[in-house]
Amino acid sequence: MSLNFIGIAGTLTAALLVSFFVLAQQQERLIMGQIEREARVLFKQVVITRAWIADHGGVFIEKKPGMKPSPYLSENQTIETGGKKYLLKTPAMVTKELSRYSEEQGLYWFHITSIKLTNPENAPDDFERSAIALFERRDAHELFSVEKVNEKPFLRYIAPLYVEEGCLKCHSHQGYRIGDIRGAISITLPIEHTWQEIARSKRDMALAGFLTIFAMAGVLFFMMRHLVLSPMQSMKKSIHDFSSGRYSRGDVLRTGDEFEELSRTFSDMAATIHEYHDSLNDKILAATRDIAETNEKLLEANRLLHEANQRKSDFVARASHELRTPLTSIKGAMDYIAIRMKASSGAPAASPSSVDDLMVFFELIRKNSDRLIRMVNDMLDIERIEIGASELRFCETDLSGLMDEVIAYFSLDAESRGIRLELASVGPIPVCADEDRMRQVLINLFSNAMKFSPDNARIAVRVVRDETSLRVSVCDEGPGIPESERGRIFERFYRIGEKEGSGLGLAVCKSIIEAHGGKIWASANTPAGACITFTLPRKQVYCKIDEL
Template structure:
């Protein structure tokens, strides 16, 4: 998942959570407002009904003309009176007025209410569970009670408050044992909330629509800005980092953006690359000088043996020339000595050519050569060092391979000198070559003193040596390791104290040409 997608997902999640929280809070606030409105509406209605009941009670009830829809109240002692003209009037007490007003309110859908009592005179006024619980708690001092219940039409806000006996109420209720201030019953009011729930749902739907639109608009704007100001610039910087140092790596940026954090990072990367290029160039020069110095040090160790190799044929040549001068007329002698002179001179020429090849300073260049033959030439140079050492060459490479000749010479000589120095009392040295799939394996095995385990991981460090001062530079194995790496190879070491060490050098059998540090060299070809 790239940075842009992560950013979009994170921002979208934050916006969704924010709008979700806003929707939740808004819905709760609307619900609280509706509940408060229903509560206040119920309280106002309760007070209005109390005033209406008080007015009816103070006037000893209402008398209405008896008609088909106006029936007598069977629970009143004097439920009707007849006028002199024969008109019948039926009496309406506060309870009857309250019930008839509730029926009007219920038909209008506004709300409904009723009188209830724990000891009802009219069975219709028998309380339900909510009302019974409320009236029991009124006796304990509770002033009012409300609750939200569900109905087929939706939520209903229920409100109930006590009805206290007034002086004017005793006309009817004194016979039931009530006194002024007693709780005669309660007024139960129900306010439907379905209309409010519809409004809340509509508001929530509107908020969701605007939220989705806002999220899309903000997301698109953020994607555009993020791509322009962050993602695209970081992507260019990332590609430049991946390309460094093998391909062009400059990072272009909008001029007006160079002063922000990413702009400063891009400028810093460019400066860092310049410093790294300079440091790499200086390091390459230093390493090349160190490699050449180590090669010359190795060459110095060969000097004594080379002098011996040259002095032997040179002495014979001088004797032949002296004899030929003493007997200038002896053609038979001249005929016999001239081939000997030719052979001795060619021997000296061969030795000097090997020295020149070994000491030549040149860039890493690959060509197809006979690896086994190069190894034999190296051990010919080292032949004088094998006085008490038995050399066993088991060379089994039958083809020519693409190898840097000078690097291979230095690797073999350095490794062989290291093995020889590890056998001061003599021993045996076995050198073998073989092909293993796409690799060339060169093994150098000695029977020397071995390498201490605690220094095994340091033997390839530059200038690390266990020899006495003046006996070694500490660069031999470091140079060997570096050259092997440059050719795409590896070096493994196995050692056992008192039994010897084995250096296993693995090199690619195939190479391809690449450009590195300003020079054309060959590096391992992948896939082989």
């Protein structure tokens, strides 16, 4: 608990120190801000004075002994009236003398300066020269600086002096125009007394802060000891008695604060724990029921795993059956060829009819070999796509161009049977897809449509686009697909009727379309036939297409 007290005291001390530091800095900024505002006011007063003098063409003052005309003015500077001589004073001369008066009284002083000097006495110092350079580049409109002269601090303020109409009377020969920067006026204010006041204020605030910290630490220690430590000791004893089995529910602190609430809560907790022990058997039974339910879930998961394994076995069996047919044909053809080769080994040259018979069986071997290759490739494609081993190469593809290519591929066969292949002119159809896989899908769909279409029929391709997807339908005028079998035609090795085929084409299409994030289904065509429809999303994360 002592560490907690030290931590709290340290936190409060740090917070107070930061607060006093921030207040001291704020006070210093306020004081310096006030001095800066005074400097601006003095600057404006000097500018107003100069403007008034310039607007009146200067002022004439009585010439005193020692006064001499300015060597930098070409016009007559002296007039005589009433027996007295008066000497002309320009704005710069009046400003300079006012600055000298103010400096003699120890208040402040100001200096008019320029890069293009008329009077060398007005030459700028380093601070003024750098400030004028900034003003001429329009990088600043005023500057402040604190400098020490003879170990005493002074605030320096400088702002640009612009050429006005009254200034051109004396300075037009220097090429100035109204609005140009003629030079600058710097104001110098002694701030030694101000800094002393700031330092004194900081000392007073620091002293007050330390006294406050010590007072708060004492009060905090007293409160911690009498309001926290003592009740905590009582609570510690109650907890120890409870762990030893000697706790009585009536042992509640009577402090009238949060510790009394905590003690009462602890007493209620102890009673609840006793009740919990009494009902522990019920909880054990409930836990046993939960375990039984978990076992049931495990059994269900095991059943599903068994079904998946059974489906795998069925797939192997069906694949073996499908592979056996072409292999049997190949083997029979090879046996026949072997017999014929043995029979003709000692005979004269084979007749043309014998060669034709052999060519028939060679063609049978070739067709069945091609069928085996297609079947194996289709099965491998399905497995690779479904397990993600076949990486799709997404790119921007024109689906309309692919359709034209596939229609051209089937055009000779369709023409020989009088089948019309129709694709409505829809223009380019950009999609984000694997071009080779989409070509494979279209070839499979057209191949099925050609297979089931009668002669002189029509195969139509319909394309519908909406905001989110692209829908493509390949419709034939064949016998159609019974509604009860429309969901099964996408299963592996499933075939309708006696048409030749492996039963894998639509299964491959389904795997490819779903890998693209789309869907595929079968429906009836009007008035006869079937439609195989698939969708593709209009936008993919793999490539960017502005408009589909």
